[in-house]
């Protein structure tokens with residue numbers, strides 16, 4: 001189990017986490033949603049000890065991460081796969097070498113065992129034939145799948161996915177979603193997924209938590225989140241417009257009306273412009 005207990009984290013004067021508490025049970029996939037810059041990545045970096053809380057506790061597998069000795073922290077990291085936002089493959093290494101890297105670092109397997117483990121991981125992400133290719137030869141979606149293969153090659157108990165489908169087309173995103181579901185169903189991996197993609201959240205999440213102003217605003221099953229009456233969560237999951245950057249407007253009728261008016265004004269201007277252009281000799285270019 002992974003547990004955050006009343007975690008606080010600030011960077012200088014910027015308070016990012018302000019009493020963040022969340023429990024992730026064995027075998028589930030917890031999706032964390034929330035506005036950009038609210039601290040989702042900051043939260044999951046605490047799980048692998050990349051960040052330390054200013055106050056509060058972070059527990060993984062019965063161990064308190066934020067007070068672990070370095071040696072024990074490294075051992076714990078061996079049980080956690082981290083799929084980074086931008087795949088983060090080494091360009092100068094082949095795909096096979098990239099996937100094998102963590103296994104070599106662990107130093108517990110023979111070369112033939114590593115070869116077998118790399119092949120198995122690439123098979124699991126449906127990329128059996130790319131071992132000798134270089135990262136630059138692969139599409140963004142394929143690189144993300146390699147990132148997942150690299151994480152699962154270590155047979156982790158937990159996988160943290162930071163925006164795994166960002167920047168991918170809908171079909172490739174669906175493939176990545178299916179892979180995340182496969183990791184849970186076939187390998188029993190406990191996962192945490194940070195995403196802005198609500199379709200992905202509904203597909204892969206056993207539960208969804210929304211982070212807002214440094215705390216968990218709500219956590220529940222997909223159905224519970226979809227049926228929430230909390231206006232702030234509804235606005236987020238429905239992707240309704242705000243006019244103030246990422247600052248959410250509650251009582252969105254006014255926001256929606258204003259956005260519609262702006263949209264209508266732009267449409268009218270474009271229409272007037274094209275009418276003038278058609279009236280001009282030569283018409284529209």
Ligand SMILES: Nc1ncnc2c1ncn2[C@@H]1O[C@H](COP(=O)(O)OP(=O)(O)OP(=O)(O)O)[C@@H](O)[C@H]1O
Pocket residue numbers: 011016034035036037038039040041042043
């Ligand atoms: N190492 C750091 N030093 C200083 N500030 C940081 C550091 N890491 C994160 N922050 C700040 O903490 C805030 C939260 O960042 P974080 O990356 O967790 O947001 P996020 O919710 O994951 O956003 P996004 O959805 O855009 O990825 C941001 O304002 C960011 O600039």
